[in-house]
Amino acid sequence: MRDYEEVTSFLGQWGPFQRLMYILLSLSSIPNGYVGMAMVFLADIPPHHCRLPFLNSSYGGPGYNLSLPTQEVKGEVILSRCSRYTERGALDAESIQSTERCLDGFVFSKERYVSTIVTEWNLVCEDAWKAPFSVTVFFFGVLTGSFLSGIISDRYGRKFIFFATMAVQTIFSVIQAASNSWEMFSVLYFIVGMGQIANYCAAFILGSELLNKSCRISFATLGVSLSYAFGYVCLPLFAYFIRDWRRLLLALSVPGFLYIPMWWFIPESPRWLLSQGRVEEAEAIISAAAKKNGITPPDVIFKRDDTAELMVTKCLIKVEIPVITLHLADAF
Template identity: 50%
Template sequence: MNNYDETTAFLGKWGRFQQIVFFLLCVSTIPNGTGVLSIIFVAAIPSHHCTIPELNLTQEWHSAIIPVKVVNGKQELSKCSRYRLDVVRNLSAQGLIPGRDVNLTDLEQEACLDGWSYSRDIYQSTIVSQFDLVCSDQWKQPFSSTVYFLGVLAGSFFTGQLSDRYGRKPVFFGTMAAQSIFTFLQVFSPSWTVFAVLLFFSGLGQIGNYMSAFVLGSEILADNVRVLYSTLGTCLCFAVGYMILPLLAFFFRDWKSLLLAISLPCLLYIPLWWFIPESPRWLLCQGRVEEAEAIVRVAAKKNKVEAPEIIFQHYTADEKKTSSGKEKSFSILDLIRIKDIRITSIILCYLWFTLVTGYYGLSLNSAQLSGNPYISCFISGAVEVPGYICCWLALQYLPRRPCVSFTALLGALSLFFIQLVPRTLPELAITLEMLGKYTFTISSTLMYPYTAELYPTVIRSTASGICGTFSRIGSSVAPFLFHLRTYSPYAPYIVLGTLTLVAAFSVHFLPESFGLPLPETIDQMPKRERLKVPCITRKETPEPVVPLESRL
């Protein structure tokens, strides 16, 4: 098959057709930025302590009934225990004064048998206060985020294959509908278990929508416009959604109202079905030449250019056939069956896992950086804007490998330096963490176009889905990452920094795709170069050329 970009060059790169597709697909990612991190506020932990029932106690005993504990050098009220009420009642009736007549450390404590009292200073309600996800059930709070990202993981695994099988457009709109519907249904959850199930399917729809939009735009748009779309386009709109989130959370401080504010506007995207086309590249790979030509002719009409009488006159389906003439269908097995593809896929999966773990770990931790979670979350989202601009410039003028390697290395170093900052300079520690967030934003964003450029059209969506699956394993781990602080305050940064340092080195074993056309077949994939190490002069022998059908 002739190169698709050359065949459709008569359309131009930035006509009315490309502008419509570019804008509509970018706008569709705003709900992703709003929804994917909404768990920061939906599952926030308000200040809380044991509920004290109405008792005939003196003012001194009523104020002292909750034990005071020292946490990270600060005194705070116990969240999971109180002094035994029957003992306190007797001591109060005797007129004894706590701390003077009674040593509080000698009193027996009990669990919160009457429930908990939650502060409403910041949040009106969250799922933590709704379902009492504290103390013995505290594990459910970070696990809620993990459940969401497990849904994202499942979506990454299945939607890529569904997209390669049934098309980019139906999967895009189907998963967008799933994201909206299941987010809406969470409002009516009678229990945490039901909420978690709905949260899983919401995450499944979220990533399917985003990945399908990314692949669809990458295959319709060409050259510099494709780079612009995959960086400044979708990513900036994601960041806009991210920055809208704390604004919505500030005005809708009840978790149910917040979810309604996130899900209902998605109804506005239904009419997009009649404006966003299927990918002509995918249609050609399926042998549906007439449908692909029809879409390109509509594009030519919108761009006010004249299309050739036969657009894909030299089209053949050789890339989908084996030597026996039978149609060849590609699957996940093709990612590990061929040596060069296998090595590339393993490295990419590790990179996606590490970089996305860092991105979501630092994002979910943003609300803990200062006393105002709304401002912290907004700053965390705003940091991404210059990151995406730098990413776009790098993709325009610089090779992919050194860009990913340098930003990953800078992110690792910023995390390692956090443990060297004295506790008297918390602003410097926050600055280093935001620098890490900035670099993880750039490096993880670079992976989207880099991955799309390495794989051919016949298996691009499946490969992106598998890489996305490993990245979502990382995002599923991310909610628990910063819980390592219970062992050491710097443990999360050391673990994440070490993983990122390895990632920065492993990039050098990938092929370079800068300046190369988007591959259509497996034979057109960029080839890996041998890593040259100084002082090693071993003579390289050329590898024999193996026909494609033999490798399959």
Template identity: 50%
Template structure:
């Protein structure tokens, strides 16, 4: 087969056609950034304590019925227990005063049999307060995030094969629709079980949309513009991500936030008539006439003349990166007392990460770029445990440097993976790598729970994964400065 890039050189690299494809693909990613981590707010845990029903208690006993506990050196109301209400009611009726007539530590405690009272200082409602995902049910909160990531894993496995069979464009729009429809449907959940099922289905479209858009753009665009696409897509995700805390700040209940997150997916439907199918994929399917038709339309947009005849007829590495990325992103609500500021900072870090990865893709060999950026991320995460507790701002800075590293590394890997596989397998291979990596995102919510045993254990685990990624990179072939392989034979000739 004639080399695709030689055959399409008449189009140039940055005409009106390429600009349209570049812009529309980047726009389609905005919804991923907006919806990728709304679980940070939707499933955040408000301050809470046992609900005290309307019973006859004096003011002193009403204030004292919830035990005081010491958590991280601070006194706070117990979240999961109260003094036995029948005993407290009798003591109150007899005129005894807590702390003076009665030693509170001698009183028997009971669980929150009447439910919980949730603070509305930050949120009007969250998934946690809606379905009481606290105390004995607390495990359901990280499991909710895990099911989303498991949906993303499943979607990555399925969508790659479907895309290589039926085309990049149908899968791109199908997955955008899946995100929008099931995010909207989850609003009407009347139980946690229904919510997590719909949340899982929402996950089927999340990264599948991202991968399909990236592969479609990579196959249409050529030269340095293909590398520029990595920057554009990553920045679009970051912009959508930065809008998330803004919307969450003004929409303090979880249903309103999810409604706003779901709407952009429906607004993108008209893009179907403006985003073309991948001519490379059409050629790999023997549909040269359709590929030529797309390229001739592109030639008209670029105001160039097409020739009469155009055509002659990495898994573990991604796993470690996505585990670190998901874990650090989900941990944003713990970085600052204001979760909206935390989320914005976490999103804003992705902008310099995107620019850095783009510069690295332009000028550095792929293996060297990945090794350098992951060493930076791992070293930063390891260093957090050395910071004194009174320097919380430094700890936050180091964690954000760690996120900068894994975000930039992940952005590099999307380009790197696409460069390693031939056209006939590119979306399947990229989807498979993404699926394997999503196993990491599935376990990341529980990695954060390791802080119960040691405050810095999650950062140590994530930092270790960064260094394991460095080791894995050594065994990958180099693709810097080489054209995209069109056949398996060309892929096998990659220099190691």
């Protein structure tokens, strides 16, 4: 097949079409940047101690210093976070100072947060492992999405998967904000993780195939990376002004809906269309890009023989993969 870069070289380097694709696909990585790191604020652990029903329920209320044991944390003596003295009358006089776990739940400080998932479901002490495990579940989703993104992108197209995974990331984040249990939150976070990495990969592939060599290098090294980093920068700003975890998660999800109009501006990858034998659609996209750059495209851009050759090569690759695997298995 003739070299794709050579065939489409008439489009130029940094025309309006290339600049638009560069900007839109780079901006799509902003939500990817803060989705994973949001747990730094969603699952933060405020100061806390045992709830005592017979005393004021507010954190640090009067009387708690006499009813709770103390512990030393980083050289500072504080009230115990996970134990309390056994109630008077429950045991004999010699064991009044014995301690027990927090049977009536916990009281959390609201100095920094109105609520987090930790305060929502008491993820402290015996259940302290659950908050970091939620992050592990998210990255299991990222791992799964990493394996699946390329396969489904080759099957259904770059553009469709790009927007489908963006919808998965956004919609399931909204549903996650309505979670009524830690288990539900974690399952949804797994799905969000799959959507997050699959969307990032789809944007990366789509940009690499739509842009020419010079644009592609800048897009891969600066465009998506800087946008991803900008997402990190935005996260603390959101968290500073929104101290409730449900509202914070909703606020972080809403920007995903702003990308819906991009459907009408970002085309499918002509390379992928050619690999599927859809020559007319590929030519239409290239012709539209040329007109946007103020260039008159040739009457015939891609030859059918070249496309047929590409299809044969693609089929051969698919057939050879299991054969190579079989030979490797025999070798061992």
